[in-house]
Amino acid sequence: MLLANQVTNAQFFTHDVGFHAGTATIQTDYGVRNNYLSSYGNSAVSLSFTHTLHFFNKDPRWNADHKIWSYLALRSELNIITNANFQHHGRFVNENTDLGRQLKAMTGIANITNVGFQLEYYMRCLKDFIYPWSDIRWNPYVLAGLQYTMFSNSLNSTLGDWEQDITVLPNKWRTPGALDVGKGTTFAATFGAGIRYKFNPKIDFNLQFNWQFFFSDAVDGLQANVIENKNNEWLLNLQFGVIYHLNFDRPLSIFNR
Template sequence: MKTLNKLVFILPMIFVFESQAQFYEHEFSANLGFYQLRSDYGISDDSETNFGNQGLALSLSYYYNPAFRNRKSYFQDHFKYRFNLQFSSTDLEHYIPESDDPRLASMTGSYTNFGINNGLEYYPLKIKTIKSYRNKSFLYDISPYVGVGLGVNFVKPDAESSLSGGLSNIDNILLTFISNEPDNGINLDSDTVLSFNFRAGLRYKLDIQSEIVLESSWMFFDSDFVDGLSPVGPQNKNKDWSWGINIGYSYLLF
């Protein structure tokens, strides 16, 4: 029921878009890039932590382009619908000074996520359609954009310790990760969490039907257990989130 309730937020958008698909331009893209999980591993806003806890993300997207046939409004000229599937995986480690607690230095983890999201993309310089392609200049064929969306994410965290007894031995766990409350501590169960997604990017039109896409994306989860950890105390100010940058290829079918 928990998963079903969260899917209710996003699936109606999919069905609405599908019912109108015959009026739209159909476009697909595949993107591959780097992905950083900003979580309770390591030190917040530390470059070694951020670049150390980095993995890969693969995404596949399907677009509806309302500017294809009937360009009658500002919305049709500047907005695209986007349905996106993403898989990401990251190894996690506490990057800390050597003098810090060895229980942190000995703890490692991992995170995988399969996400589904819907949203809108806004193109301030208008959408470059088949009809608008002219190959006039490099700048003419560039399309910047920003986008927002809601996502459902199926996440699986994992963690272990290289100390004798692993995480089964409570002496190997830092006190900040020990709690009798369900909202804090260590929880390595798979979960389904919602996210708010924001992206910004550039498209460059190669020809009438294909484009190169460079995109930066942010994902803000509604859970602090995406990485399996939720520290006890005032230092736990934010829920988990992620940032990534990727490059891809987009192709217009019809």
């Protein structure tokens, strides 16, 4: 009966929680489309609170260690990207023309909140990595996920109030529908990779890099119907995090009796 209870306990999923911080660089309609270097100034602070569910003790048998679920984790995440500052870069901004002055005077700000999930596939068995008897310290992974995005944006010009005088903006943003300034929602897909380092039996350090593609062109507030501004926004997110294991020690009892 005691052994049966231990086997039952071993089938509990294990969990961990984490906090991540880093920077996000956003490709928008500010700058030059398809020239990522022109968006180097469009960066923001990125903070994430995470919960991860592991499946490696779904089956307590030793021969289950190399099943697919022993390499998978499902992470839920609240990600906040705060005060993303947008401004135009590139050769058109530096020209001594009306367009150059209008572009140089034009700035924007966006705040983005993402809520979603990502599925992680690890290169090393998670049971061997997380449980304290293992000497494995590093475990890289790849990820894919889906997020629900809430955003708010603003637009300003040092030439004047664009809501009172739209001519302070370049021509392509003066037409109806070319601006979508305010609040909105969309979905986003994420793809990336990361690596975890086992600092001690309860704490991991995590470095993660991902690409996030928004299913909207309105995140920055600009959506002029011109070829250079018709692509959706996307970003690159680099974060460092600390992960704390909540309950891996409970299923461990089956192996210590």
